[in-house]
Amino acid sequence: xxxxxxxxxxxEHHRQFRAIQRWSGMVGGGALAVYGLTRRSxxxxxxxxxxxxxxxxxxxxPCEGMEAEARNSVVVNVPAEQAFQFWRRLENLPSFMxxxxxxxxxxxxxxxxxxxxxxxxxVTWDAEIVQERDNEMISWRSLPGSEVEVEGSVEFHQAAANxxxxxxxxxxxxxxxxxxxxxxxxxxxxxxxxxVEQDLRRFKALLETGETPTTEGQPHxxxxxxxxLSRVIDPNQPRKPGSYERALEGARRRA
Amino acid sequence: MKAVCWMGRxxxxxxxxxxxxxxxxxxxxxxxxxxxxxxxxxxxxxxxxPTMQQGDILGHEFMGEVVEVGRGIENNKLKAGDxxxxxxxxxxxxxxxxxxxxxxxxxxxxxxxWIAEQLMGYSPSGLFGYSHMMGGYAGGQxxxxxxxxxxxxxxxxxxxIPDEKVIFLSDIFPTGYFGAVNCNIQPGDTVAIxxxxxxxxxxxxxxxxxxxxxxxxxxxxxxxxRMAKQAxxxxxxxxxxxxVVEALKVMTGNIGxxxxxxxxxxxxxxxxxxxLLDKAKQAMRVESDRPIVLRECIQACRKGGVVSVPGVxxxxxxxxxxxxFMNKALTxxxxxxxxxxxxxxxxxxxxxxxxxxxxxxxxxxxIDSAPQMYKIFRDKEDQCTKVVLDxxxxxxxxx
Ligand SMILES: NC(=O)c1ccc[n+]([C@@H]2O[C@H](COP(=O)([O-])OP(=O)(O)OC[C@H]3O[C@@H](n4cnc5c(N)ncnc54)[C@H](O)[C@@H]3O)[C@@H](O)[C@H]2O)c1
Ligand SMILES: [Zn+2]
Ligand SMILES: [Zn+2]
Numbered sequence: 027x028x029x030x031x032x033x034x035x036x037x038e039h040h041r042q043f044r045a046i047q048r049w050s051g052m053v054g055g056g057a058l059a060v061y062g063l064t065r066r067s068x069x070x071x072x073x074x075x076x077x078x079x080x081x082x083x084x085x086x087x088p089c090e091g092m093e094a095e096a097r098n099s100v101v102v103n104v105p106a107e108q109a110f111q112f113w114r115r116l117e118n119l120p121s122f123m124x125x126x127x128x129x130x131x132x133x134x135x136x137x138x139x140x141x142x143x144x145x146x147x148x149v150t151w152d153a154e155i156v157q158e159r160d161n162e163m164i165s166w167r168s169l170p171g172s173e174v175e176v177e178g179s180v181e182f183h184q185a186a187a188n189x190x191x192x193x194x195x196x197x198x199x200x201x202x203x204x205x206x207x208x209x210x211x212x213x214x215x216x217x218x219x220x221x222v223e224q225d226l227r228r229f230k231a232l233l234e235t236g237e238t239p240t241t242e243g244q245p246h247x248x249x250x251x252x253x254x255l256s257r258v259i260d261p262n263q264p265r266k267p268g269s270y271e272r273a274l275e276g277a278r279r280r281a
Numbered sequence: 282m283k284a285v286c287w288m289g290r291x292x293x294x295x296x297x298x299x300x301x302x303x304x305x306x307x308x309x310x311x312x313x314x315x316x317x318x319x320x321x322x323x324x325x326x327x328x329x330x331p332t333m334q335q336g337d338i339l340g341h342e343f344m345g346e347v348v349e350v351g352r353g354i355e356n357n358k359l360k361a362g363d364x365x366x367x368x369x370x371x372x373x374x375x376x377x378x379x380x381x382x383x384x385x386x387x388x389x390x391x392x393x394x395w396i397a398e399q400l401m402g403y404s405p406s407g408l409f410g411y412s413h414m415m416g417g418y419a420g421g422q423x424x425x426x427x428x429x430x431x432x433x434x435x436x437x438x439x440x441x442i443p444d445e446k447v448i449f450l451s452d453i454f455p456t457g458y459f460g461a462v463n464c465n466i467q468p469g470d471t472v473a474i475x476x477x478x479x480x481x482x483x484x485x486x487x488x489x490x491x492x493x494x495x496x497x498x499x500x501x502x503x504x505x506x507r508m509a510k511q512a513x514x515x516x517x518x519x520x521x522x523x524x525v526v527e528a529l530k531v532m533t534g535n536i537g538x539x540x541x542x543x544x545x546x547x548x549x550x551x552x553x554x555x556x557l558l559d560k561a562k563q564a565m566r567v568e569s570d571r572p573i574v575l576r577e578c579i580q581a582c583r584k585g586g587v588v589s590v591p592g593v594x595x596x597x598x599x600x601x602x603x604x605x606f607m608n609k610a611l612t613x614x615x616x617x618x619x620x621x622x623x624x625x626x627x628x629x630x631x632x633x634x635x636x637x638x639x640x641x642x643x644x645x646x647x648i649d650s651a652p653q654m655y656k657i658f659r660d661k662e663d664q665c666t667k668v669v670l671d672x673x674x675x676x677x678x679x680x
Binding site for chain 2: 101103189190220223224227230231234235236237238239240241242243244245246247248249250
């Protein structure tokens with residue numbers, strides 16, 4: 027990822043890299059997690075957490091550099107018209123894009139986007155619709171002068187065998203100044219492909235069922251300290267840069 | 282409220298925790314009147330299912346009374362005051378898989394789908410009280426429980442029919458039945474069933490209901506084999522015979538059972554070299570399961586027959602006789618049970634008195650006894666077959 031790995035060759039390389047990473051991490055990390063979780067001691071739990079981290083992180087490519095691009099697709103069991111209309115009301119986007127606080131329609135195809143920034147701050151940009159075709163596609167980009175340049179698009183195709191609508195979504199983020207590049211992982215998550223994947227899964231759940239599944243806020247018994255760590259590695263949580271490493275370091279010390 | 286919590290391997294404690302609340306529009310809160318310990322919970326107890334966290338509330342077999350519903354639930358579907366039994370699989374009712382009645386494969390009910398995908402490629406549905414990989418939902422061994430997509434899963438019950446006759450519609454009766462359905466039983470068939478635990482017991486009775494002529498049940502505990510006999514099964518005590526596959530061959534005139542069911546799963550017990558090897562590998566965490574019974578099922582099955590696997594497996598298994606499986610042209614069917622397809626028809630069978638599921642209960646205890654009962658059930662002490670917990674009985678105070 028990071029700085030533009032594009033073109034056929036880049037994609038092929040990327041795919042192979044991902045496959046190797048996924049499998050090696052899965053076997054190693056998975057075994058470590060199983061091993062750790064089945065040991066009684068505290069260090070056992072740390073191992074489990076670390077194993078979980080390996081398994082999780084290895085299938086994701088981190089967000090580094092000045093640019094980040096991510097794409098993903100999902101089939102949603104609703105007609106294209108319904109999917110298009112929900113997405114086109116841009117105010118709906120934060121209901122499934124976790125990194126967004128709000129999107130406000132300013133009229134004339136313009137909109138104001140507010141994303142979660144580092145340490146409780148906000149990152150704001152204005153965007154315009156570049157192109158749209160009813161029930162087929164929408165593309166948008168930030169207006170000139172934004173601190174973070176954003177381009178995004180989404181396409182809606184009828185899925186084979188009447189299985190609903192295939193949705194392909196793509197986003198591209200670019201920091202305009204060196205010191206702004208730290209914003210990218212907070213906006214997009216450390217693993218942009220994964221962030222877009224999660225957004226699309228939530229979109230699917232929301233359209234198909236009217237809600238996104240959650241356990242946030244349910245009761246539980248006494249947690250150990252290390253459970254706090256797994257909360258931090260939970261990719262559903264918007265994250266502050268570095269918190270992941272700090273938590274892992276803390277767990278290592280305690281174990 | 283009181284809730285049974287997983288605090289680590291072989292560590293269970295009854296804790297005081299906050300009451301659950303509605304989190305989504307299609308949620309309901311159920312006040313639990315009866316809840317059970319399942320053989321599947323033993324895999325958690327023994328620490329073989331990854332992604333459990335200290336403090337997780339256990340339990341996926343429960344029933345009770347609806348006390349609150351979210352605003353997304355229509356009144357004619359479910360309302361406060363309804364008496365329900367809740368299936369252990371959580372399904373949205375709207376996705377590709379739910380539309381095809383593959384309820385335990387629901388695409389929208391596991392918020393942690395990405396962990397399961399690491400292990401399995403795609404994620405099955407969320408389950409109550411069964412690890413974070415399977416959704417991390419708080420379970421039903423508690424006084425109250427939150428039920429997501431409550432307009433799809435819970436089955437409304439008529440008044441008058443006691444809990445003990447319908448509680449097992451939450452899992453093991455449909456699971457035994459599903460195991461038998463997967464055997465594709467034809468009139469006159471012989472079905473061999475490994476494991477005479479609660480799942481095996483319901484599988485034996487279901488196989489007869491579905492037209493099997495002979496059922497051969499395999500276990501090592503005489504009291505469980507006795508219960509199998511009471512249903513009309515022939516039995517094999519595998520500790521008293523040298524070779525189960527050979528014994529089945531003799532009993533079926535050298536043909537083999539038409540279908541073989543593994544109602545034991547990943548923690549099978551056994552003897553001989555392969556068992557010791559599996560145990561060692563599992564202890565060293567290089568193999569996640571002990572697939573002794575699965576191997577025997579494949580070896581014993583007649584050519585062109587079916588292997589049905591309701592027993593739960595967790596990860597990666599060694600020395601599966603793939604050659605036998607392929608060359609004998611076998612079919613394997615498995616899965617967490619597609620609960621919603623079987624609950625209503627099985628309730629009708631109970632109402633018609635074709636079966637009284639309460640036969641399987643050996644212990645009725647207050648929820649406070651859960652920590653001891655996990656151990657007793659795991660070690661098959663005290664002739665234990667099935668434990669029903671009463672969340673409201675006056676026991677000791679929660680820890
Ligand atoms: N597929 C599903 O949806 C589903 C649902 C519920 C339970 N299950 C699974 O079904 C299995 C059985 O559950 P249960 O509640 O009956 O558990 P249980 O522990 O009470 O019963 C298991 C039985 O298998 C016997 N056994 C062990 N090794 C054996 C061997 N080598 N040969 C023959 N028998 C052997 C044991 O003696 C015991 O009686 C578990 O793996 C459980 O996780 C699956
Ligand atoms: Zn169960
Ligand atoms: Zn579904």
